[in-house]
Amino acid sequence: MTQSLDLTVLPIVQSPKRETPSLPGLYVATPQRRPARGRDRDRLILYLSLTGNATFGTEQIQELLSNLEQTYYQTPGSVTTAQKTVAESLNEFLLHRNLRAASSGQQIVGLFTQIVLRFNRIYQAQSGPVHSFIVASGETQYFYDPQLSGRGLGLSRTTIVRFSQADLEPNDAVVIAPQLPTSWTAESIKFAHRQGPESLKQRLLNDIGPNMSAALIQALPGKGQIRMLRPIKRQSQPPFPEPQTPQSAQKPAQERVPPPKTSIAAGAAATMASKPHTDLTRETTKKPATPDAPPYPEVTQQTTRQTTETSFQEDAKTQRTAEKEKIPSVLENSQTFTQAKRFIAAGTLQFLNWVRNITKQVLPDESIFTIPAGTMALIAIVVPVIVVILASMVYFQRGRAAQYEILFLQAVEHAEYAETLIEPNEQRLAWETTLAYINQAEAYQSTSDSKALRATALNYVDNLNVIERLDYNPALTSSLAESARITRMIADDSDLYLLNAEEGIVLRATLSSKGYVLDQTFQCGPGPYEGYVVGAILDIAALRLSGESNATILGIDSNSNLLFCGPGFPPVADSLTQDQLEWGNPKKITINMGDLYVLDPQSNAVWIYRGLDVSKEPQRFFSGQNPSLEYAIDLAVNNNTLYVLHADSHITTCEFSSIAGSPTRCEDPATFIDPREGLENGPLIAGASFNEIVFLPPPDPSIYLSDPFAQAVYHFSVQLAYQRQFRSRSQLSNDPATSFAINRSNLTIFMATGNQVYYANLP
Numbered sequence: 001m002t003q004s005l006d007l008t009v010l011p012i013v014q015s016p017k018r019e020t021p022s023l024p025g026l027y028v029a030t031p032q033r034r035p036a037r038g039r040d041r042d043r044l045i046l047y048l049s050l051t052g053n054a055t056f057g058t059e060q061i062q063e064l065l066s067n068l069e070q071t072y073y074q075t076p077g078s079v080t081t082a083q084k085t086v087a088e089s090l091n092e093f094l095l096h097r098n099l100r101a102a103s104s105g106q107q108i109v110g111l112f113t114q115i116v117l118r119f120n121r122i123y124q125a126q127s128g129p130v131h132s133f134i135v136a137s138g139e140t141q142y143f144y145d146p147q148l149s150g151r152g153l154g155l156s157r158t159t160i161v162r163f164s165q166a167d168l169e170p171n172d173a174v175v176i177a178p179q180l181p182t183s184w185t186a187e188s189i190k191f192a193h194r195q196g197p198e199s200l201k202q203r204l205l206n207d208i209g210p211n212m213s214a215a216l217i218q219a220l221p222g223k224g225q226i227r228m229l230r231p232i233k234r235q236s237q238p239p240f241p242e243p244q245t246p247q248s249a250q251k252p253a254q255e256r257v258p259p260p261k262t263s264i265a266a267g268a269a270a271t272m273a274s275k276p277h278t279d280l281t282r283e284t285t286k287k288p289a290t291p292d293a294p295p296y297p298e299v300t301q302q303t304t305r306q307t308t309e310t311s312f313q314e315d316a317k318t319q320r321t322a323e324k325e326k327i328p329s330v331l332e333n334s335q336t337f338t339q340a341k342r343f344i345a346a347g348t349l350q351f352l353n354w355v356r357n358i359t360k361q362v363l364p365d366e367s368i369f370t371i372p373a374g375t376m377a378l379i380a381i382v383v384p385v386i387v388v389i390l391a392s393m394v395y396f397q398r399g400r401a402a403q404y405e406i407l408f409l410q411a412v413e414h415a416e417y418a419e420t421l422i423e424p425n426e427q428r429l430a431w432e433t434t435l436a437y438i439n440q441a442e443a444y445q446s447t448s449d450s451k452a453l454r455a456t457a458l459n460y461v462d463n464l465n466v467i468e469r470l471d472y473n474p475a476l477t478s479s480l481a482e483s484a485r486i487t488r489m490i491a492d493d494s495d496l497y498l499l500n501a502e503e504g505i506v507l508r509a510t511l512s513s514k515g516y517v518l519d520q521t522f523q524c525g526p527g528p529y530e531g532y533v534v535g536a537i538l539d540i541a542a543l544r545l546s547g548e549s550n551a552t553i554l555g556i557d558s559n560s561n562l563l564f565c566g567p568g569f570p571p572v573a574d575s576l577t578q579d580q581l582e583w584g585n586p587k588k589i590t591i592n593m594g595d596l597y598v599l600d601p602q603s604n605a606v607w608i609y610r611g612l613d614v615s616k617e618p619q620r621f622f623s624g625q626n627p628s629l630e631y632a633i634d635l636a637v638n639n640n641t642l643y644v645l646h647a648d649s650h651i652t653t654c655e656f657s658s659i660a661g662s663p664t665r666c667e668d669p670a671t672f673i674d675p676r677e678g679l680e681n682g683p684l685i686a687g688a689s690f691n692e693i694v695f696l697p698p699p700d701p702s703i704y705l706s707d708p709f710a711q712a713v714y715h716f717s718v719q720l721a722y723q724r725q726f727r728s729r730s731q732l733s734n735d736p737a738t739s740f741a742i743n744r745s746n747l748t749i750f751m752a753t754g755n756q757v758y759y760a761n762l763p
Contacts, residue, residue: 005120005168006222009045010229012214024058025049026215027065028226029073036076043226044072045115047215048090049130049178051152052108054101064093072114077631080163080648083114083125087153087161091127094154110153111178115217117224122174126162128152131180134166135173141166142429144180144436148687148709151734158735160709163648163689168219177214185414185433404444411437411453418457424464424678431460466676466722467712469729470760475750477515480507486752488692490542490553491743495567496750497540497553498757499739504536506553506565516757524553524565529573534561541591543612556589556598562614576607576614592637592695597621599644601629606642627652627668636695636703638718643670643703645693650683651720673721685722688714696742708736711751732758 011023025048031040046065050056071089075082094110101107111128124132129146143164150160168174177184411434418430434457442450462469475496480486488499494511505525509516526535535557543554543564551564551572560576560583576586576598584602591597596609598618604626607618621642631647640656646669654666669683679686690705695718702723703716711732715723726749733753741750747762 004222004224005117005170005219006225006227007043007045007117008218008220008227008229010216010218012212012216023213023215024061025065025213027062027069028228029069030226032070032073035073036082038076038078039073039082041118041224042073042079042082043117043224044069045117045215045217045226046086047113047115047130047176049111049213050108051111051178052106054097054106054108056108064090078646078648079116079118079123080125081631083116083123083163084159084161084647086114087112087125087127088159091153091156091159095157098154108154109151112153113176115174115176117168117226119224120169120219121165121167124164124166126164127160128178131177131184133173133175133184134168135175136169137172139426142185142433145432145687146436146439148689150709156735160736161689162709164687165684170219170221172219174217174219175214176217177212179212181212400444404441404447404450407437407441407444408447408450408453411435411441411450411457415453415457418460424676427460428464428678431457431464435461464677465725467725467727468763470726470749470762472728472732472751472758472760475516475757475759476509477512477517480755480757482755484755486739486755486757488540489739489741489750489752489757490540491741491748491750492542492552493743493745495552496741496743496757497542498752499537499540499555501536504538504557506537506540506555508567516759519567522565522567524555524563524571526557529563529571532561532573532575534563534571534573535559537563538586539588541589541596543591554589554591554596556586558585560586574614576609577617587632588634590635590637590695593639595637597635597637597642599629599632599635601632604629606635606644621654621656621664622666623657623663625654625663625666627654627666633691634693636693638695638697638701638703641718643693643695645690645705649685649688649690651693653720670720672716673719675722685714688712690714692739694740694742696744704740704742706737706740708738711737711753713740713742713749713751726760726762728758728760732756 009026009028011026013023025046027046027048029044029046031042035042046068048061048065050061068086068090072082072086075085090110090112094108098107109128111130112126113130113132114123114125116123122134124143126132126143126149128149128151129144130149132143134141134143143162145162148160149162150156153159175184414430414434414437418427418434421427421430435454438450438454438457442454458469461467480498480500481502483502484500485502486498487501490497496509496511496516498507498509499505500507503525506522508519508522508524510519525537527533534555537555538558540553540555543551550566550569552567553565555563555565556576557563562574562576564572564574584600584605586598586600588599589596591612594611596612596614598607598609600607606621606629608621609616609618627644629644632644632652633647634645636643636645642652642654642656644652644654646652650669651672652666652668653670654664657664671681671683672685673681674685687710688705688707689709691708692706694704696702696704701718703718703720705714705716706712707714711728713726715725717723728751732751733756735753737751737753739752742748742762743750749760749762751758751760
């Protein structure tokens with residue numbers, strides 16, 4: 001039986017001069033009343049870090065996270081589906097906010113991590129270059145990949161999310177940080193296992209910079225609850241001596257005794273003895289303080305509200321008193337500052353007179369001192385500006401070089417460490433970490449050393465993951481509209497068909513000596529066609545029909561209208577027969593062996609039109625066992641085998657049966673066979689997120705899946721055994737891939753990212 005765990009959450013915040021106990025972007029939640037289907041077992045942790053030059057108050061952050069909690073628990077389906085919906089909601093909010101403030105130059109970017117606990121399994125979703133560690137007894141896993149998780153939310157209409165999963169055992173820990181201290185690595189953080197939250201937190205705070213924020217999550221045996229630990233704010237002395245009041249100024253100096261200096265541990269103990277625990281819940285019960293109470297108490301329902309309110313009142317009173325005591329000091333400082341200005345001004349005037357006298361003696365002509373006052377004023381303004389610009393250029397140049405040097409040295413250290421490892425998974429993690437540091441370093445500058453180290457790291461990663469790098473080039477001789485978004489491509493002989501989802505039309509490009517040229521005469525899109533009104537095309541499939549139609553492409557709209565398109569001929573429309581059927585809305589189509597297959601998630605069905613005869617009622621693919629297709633996003637067919645791709649990247653495989661008494665049988669989820677060293681077979685491919693599936697027939701029957709965020713195409717056998725992976729040698733664009741196609745006749749692969757289309761030769 002699966003063991004349930006409790007999660008203990010502790011915010012870690014360090015700022016100059018003090019450690020603050022609160023972390024506004026950290027939020028925990030449990031299921032609401034009447035959550036959506038599948039959400040009642042989920043415990044949710046959200047961690048949002050906002051960067052940029054726009055302001056965002058603590059109350060606004062809490063309200064935003066509360067709304068995201070509502071979104072999660074109201075979204076049915078798989079965990080990853082709900083997490084993707086939450087990320088999309090946050091991205092839309094931040095993007096609209098940035099667009100409204102574009103004229104003022106203000107921008108805000110969200111670095112977002114979602115953690116969901118279900119029994120002993122956590123589901124992690126990262127948006128933006130955020131870091132996380134899962135510290136277990138056997139190993140420490142490091143999750144960081146800005147290429148897969150994107151630059152952050154609020155910058156683009158495309159929401160990028162990197163999903164990962166892991167099983168937790170008691171005493172395992174999870175550490176999340178928007179920015180990673182140089183002292184935190186997978187190797188150095190191994191000590192975290194089996195330590196309590198207080199000692200673990202103190203260990204993590206060692207050897208880090210003055211500004212730091214992170215979240216520590218620890219798993220304990222329990223019943224699936226989440227408890228927030230809230231550190232008590234330290235009582236610390238002011239960073240400067242207290243200002244003298246007129247009364248204190250009259251006292252002898254030896255009578256003014258400074259406050260005693262206390263250690264961090266002693267300060268924490270004193271705070272614990274004098275200050276009550278705060279409470280996040282509605283119910284309160286008096287509980288006497290004990291001398292052995294931990295310095296970071298668990299936020300439970302056993303805190304006295306009256307005591308808490310009294311503490312808040314005392315803190316407010318103390319703060320007001322301190323502010324009043326600062327007033328004399330401010331006045332004195334103001335007078336001192338005025339005197340200092342006068343002194344500096346007098347000294348500056350004497351220095352200028354001295355320079356003037358020296359210059360008169362050196363220069364042969366004193367006419368320079370007869371320059372008009374206006375010109376002298378202009379020189380006085382322009383020269384300092386030029387000096388500031390030059391100084392800034394030098395500062396930024398040297399500052400960027402220094403940042404590059406720090407990050408590059410970290411990459412070198414990880415590379416040297418990776419070369420000492422033997423276990424494949426450890427090697428994979430170390431080299432991927434090396435690449436991550438190189439990416440950060442090259443954001444400041446790129447050198448021959450960084451390029452060489454990148455090539456070395458890529459070579460190791462590619463060998464471990466069986467990746468083949470391709471050299472992509474622009475495929476089209478002319479640019480598509482900026483608003484175009486290619487969501488399906490079909491490569492057939494010398495033709496390339498592109499589905500532009502923004503307009504719901506199909507484009508055709510033909511191969512020439514200079515590349516693929518758009519065919520301006522090709523027509524395939526919405527409009528009236530002999531009694532049918534065809535809407536925006538949702539999906540397309542390749543077909544070869546005999547007869548006068550000469551159609552090469554079949555399209556379908558949301559109303560089940562079909563459009564047969566071919567070069568040099570006007571489109572021909574038809575409609576799918578739906579009489580007496582529980583028909584929903586078609587989403588995807590494919591053609592295999594002359595039969596049309598229609599994916600209809602709303603009716604939880606796949607319909608078959610034999611011989612493409614749409615005048616007859618279709619046949620159901622499922623006869624008995626019917627897997628859930630609610631979150632199906634694509635399909636492929638190989639003879640009698642159906643492959644259905646779901647939004648969480650798992651696949652359902654079904655074998656069609658037309659024999660009475662022998663129903664169609666399905667495997668849901670199907671098992672990926674992964675022979676790569678250190679990786680295991682399972683329902684998902686580690687680190688991959690798929691959005692499109694394609695079957696290519698013999699002579700080498702294969703299944704291809706695309707990972708949009710990695711801009712990668714995975715090659716599998718028809719039994720879903722991993723073969724290899726195609727990736728670009730360099731990143732094609734900052735946007736994820738939206739579609740791909742493979743042309744077997746000339747061994748060419750195509751990749752689309754938004755309105756850009758690229759091609760490469762296959763090995």
